[in-house]
Amino acid sequence: MTESLRFDENGLEMQDHEVMTMLSFWYVVDRRWFDQWKEFVETGDQNSTSFPGQIDNAELFEDLDSYHLKDRLVEDEDFVLVPAEAWHKLLAWYGIADDQPPLERKVVDLPSTLKVEVYPIEIFLCLHSNMENVITAKFSRTDSIRESVCGAMCQAFSVPPGSECRLWMKSSDSSCERLRNVHMSVLDACLSSGMTVIMETRNADGTWPSSRPQIMRNSVEEQDSYRGQPGVCGLTNLGNTCFMNSALQCLSNTPPLTEYFLQNSYVDELNFTNPLGMKGEIAEAYADVIKQMWSGRHYSVVPRVFKTKVGHFASQFLGYQQHDSQELLSFLLDGLHEDLNRVKNKEYIELRDADGRQDQEVAEEAWRNHLRRNDSVIVDTFHGLFKSTLVCPECHKVSVTFDPFCYLSVPLPVSKERVMEVFFVSLDPYAKPVQHRVVVPKAGKVSDLCSALSEMTSVPPTQMVVADVFNHRFYKIYNMGESLSAILDRDDIFVYELSVLEEQPEEQVLLALYLRERSHYRDYGSGGGSYGTSLFGHPLLLNVPRSSCSQEALYNLFLQRLANGSLSQTEPSCSGDANSADDIDPSEQSGGPAEADGSSEPPAEQPHKPTEEENEEDKQEEACSPSPPANEHPAKRRACHVRRKRLFSIQAVNSNGTTERGMGEGGTQPYVAIDWEPDMKKRFYNENEAEKYVKDPSMEVPQQHMTVQLQQCIELFTTVETLEEENPWYCPVCKKHQLATKKLDLWSLPEVLIIHLKRFSYTKFTREKLDSIVEFPLRDLDFSGFLLRKTLSSEEPPSRYDLIAVSNHYGGLRDGHYTTYAKNKDNGQWYYFDDSKVTYATEDQITSAAYVLFYQRQDKIRKPTLPAPNTGPASSTQTSNDTASCKDDEDDAGPSAAASASSITMETE
Ligand SMILES: [Zn+2]
Known part of the structure; x- marks a missing residue:
C-alpha cells in the first residue's frame, strides 16, 4: 500500500x-x-x-x-x-x-x-388533490421536466398511467405559475431550490381542479388593480439573487436608460448579429423587467426570465455562491451594450500611440475610434475616457493611451492593521478560555499576535503557543515566525499558556492533548481490532518535562488540567460509592501500583502506547482518585482507601487523533489522546462546562471602522502605482516585460458615472472585505479638480454630479446581503429596495454599506414631474407586502409552509 x-x-x-x-x-x-x-x-x-x-x-x-x-x-x-x-x-x-x-x-x-453541479436543485413536489403530502426531491439543472420531474411525481404519488396532467410551479414568495413547456430542462424552466411543483390531473368531466380559484391564483394577475408610483416596485428574490436585484434597481433608477426602454427606443436598435452580444435576448429580457417595474401595476416583479437569460450567457451567475452586484452590473452593461450596439460591422482600427502628440488630439482620436466600434445607449450614458501613462523603469519610455471606461473601480485606503479574535487558554485549570480581540499588524507574524495578547493577559509571549483548532483537534500548531496571513478570520485560533519548567528547553516536550470517547464496539474495520473512537471537546497544549511523561504522571497532570469544571461537579466521593463497590481494595493506596506499569521508558521518543491488555490491566489494578490530587486535602486523601477505575486511559496518537499510524518519529510533535469510556464520560465529564468560555472586555468594544472620503478614493485611483509581477508591461523599446509605473487620469466623464468601491480584496492568500465607511456627497460632487482636461469653453458641461442610486452590501464575504437606495426620477423621492420590499428612505440613511454609487451630471437632471409623496411619520413606510403571501397563510399550509421556510434565508439576512 x-x-x-x-x-x-x-x-x-x-x-x-x-x-x-x-x-x-x-x-x-x-x-x-x-x-x-x-x-x-x-x-x-x-x-x-x-x-x-x-x-x-x-x-x-x-x-x-x-x-x-x-x-x-x-x-x-x-x-x-x-x-x-x-x-x-x-x-x-x-x-x-x-x-x-x-x-x-x-x-x-x-x-x-x-x-x-455541486448543488443540485432541491424542490418540493405534491399533488393538487393532496397538498399536505409534500416530498422533497433533487434534480440536476439539465434534467428534463417531463422525464425527471413528472416521472418522479408519477412514481411517488402513484399517478395512474395515461392520466392527463399539468404542472404548476410555486415560488417561495407564493406566486404560482403554470409550467407550460414540459420539454424544457429544470434550468430553462427556472425551477430553483425551495420551489414547489404541484401536479394536477384532469377531472373526469374534463375540467381542471385548479379552475377553482382559491389556490392557483396567480399573484401577478391579482395585483392588476394596483396603481402605485411607477418604478417603486420590488424584485422577488429567486434564491440568493439579491445581488441581481440590487444591480437592477440601480439601473432601473438611471433615468436616461429607463426612458430609452420605456419609450421603446431599443426595439429599432436590437442587434441580433453581433457575435459579442446575446442576440438581443438580454436587452429584451431587461426591457420586460423594466416595463413591468414602471407599469405601476405591481408591488413586486419576479425577474425569472431575466435571471435565466443571465445564467445562459454567464454561467457564473447560476450557482449558489454569493455573487457580486458589481460583477453582474459589469456583465449587464456590457451585454446590453453589445445587444444594442448600433455598429453592425465592427471595423478593425489600428491604435496609435500618442508619440508625444497633444493630449487633446490623442483623446479625441481615441474617442472617435471607440465610437466607430461602439455606439449604444450604454456608451451615450455611461462611458467616459481616462488617460493611462506608463513609464518604463529602465529606458524611461513613456507610453500614453486613452481608454474608455464604463465605471470607475476606486480603491479604498487599506488599513495596515488587523483585528483578530482568539481564545486564550490560561494555565489556571479553573479559568475558562477567554475570547480576546487584539489588533495586530496585517503583515505581522504569530509572535506579534502573542505580544498583543501578552499586553492583555500579562503572560509573556514566550510562554504562549498558537494553534488552529478544527474538529476537536489541532489543524495546525504555529511557529512564532509564521506569517499571520496564514490565519483566516474564520479559523478558530487558540493561544495556550505554557507553564514555566525548571528543565532545560530540550528537556521539555510540547504535548498536544486530545479528548476521545470510545465507542462500545470494537472497530474491526480499522484493522488491529482497536476500539473505535471519536474526538470531542477542546484539545489542549501543555509542556511537560521529559522526565514526567510516564502514564501515571501524565494521568495526574491531565486530571489537573481538566479540573476547570469539565470534570463533573458530582464526582464520586472517595468512599461508599455503590457503583464502584467492585473496585474497592482497601489494601492499596491511590496511585500505588502505577509506578510498576512499565511507564518509565522514555516516552517522548516513543510515547507510551499501552496495548489493549495493559489497558485492561490498568482498569483492574490501578487505583486512582478521580478528583484532582493537587486540590485534595491530605487527610481526605489518606482516608481514601478505595480503588476505582481510572477516568480515562492515555494513548499516543497522530495529529489527526487516530491511533493507527504516524507515531511521532523523532523531533515531530507528540500527540496523545485521553480515551474515555462512554459511561465514565457521562458520569464525570461535564460537556456543557467544558464548552463554556468568557469574553474579555475587548470583545465588547465596538470595532472601529475607518472613515474615508470618496474624494480620497478617487485620488488613490489616480495615484502612480508600480505594476505587479503578475501583470507586467511589454516595453517596445527594451523589447521585454517591465514593471512599469502606471498613472491613470480622468479625461472625460459620462452623464451617469458609476463608482465602484473596491471593498473586496482578493489576493492569492487572502480574501477580505474592507469595512471602511466611505463618506460621499449626495449632491454637488465636483470632479473638475480630478479632470486632467481643464474646461476649455463655456459649452463644456459642468463636472458636478448628484447621487441617484446606491447598491449596498451588508455582512461578510460570503453571507452578505445586497439592497439599494435609489431616487425615483418622477417624484424625486428616495426609496429603499430590499428584494420584494420597498420603503421610503431619507437622505441621511444613505451611508455606511455603500458599495456601488450612481451619480448623474447636474445639467442632465430633470426636475421631478410629480410632487414628492407625503412621507410624514404616520405613513413613513410604504411596504409592498404582496397580498399573495398574506393570504397564503390561510390556504395551503403544506407546500407554502415548506416554501416560505426556505424563502426566509435571504430576506432575513
Ligand atoms: Zn523600456
Missing part, C-alpha cells in the same frame, strides 16, 4: 476542470482534509503526523442526520472536487468517517460551460 500510495501520488493530481467531460462524476471532499492528505503525501513520510485519517466531510454538512450540504460553500476554500478515479482510490486507502455518504456530483452541460 505504501508503494502504491507513492506511486499514485502524481496520478491523483487534480485534473484541470477542462478535462471534465459529460457523463463523468466528481466528488466533493473537505478542503482541509484534502490539504492534510496532500501534505502527508508530499512529505513522503508514511509515519508523518500529517496522516489524514479517514476522509471526513463533516464540516460540509449542515448536520449529520440529513447530510444536507451547507449553503454557499466555496470551491477550493471549503471543498475541492476530485475526479471519480481519484475518489475511489482515496476511499479505498483511507475510508470515510462515520458512514458519511459520498458526495457524488455530475458534470452538467450548462448553456455556456461544463460545470460540476
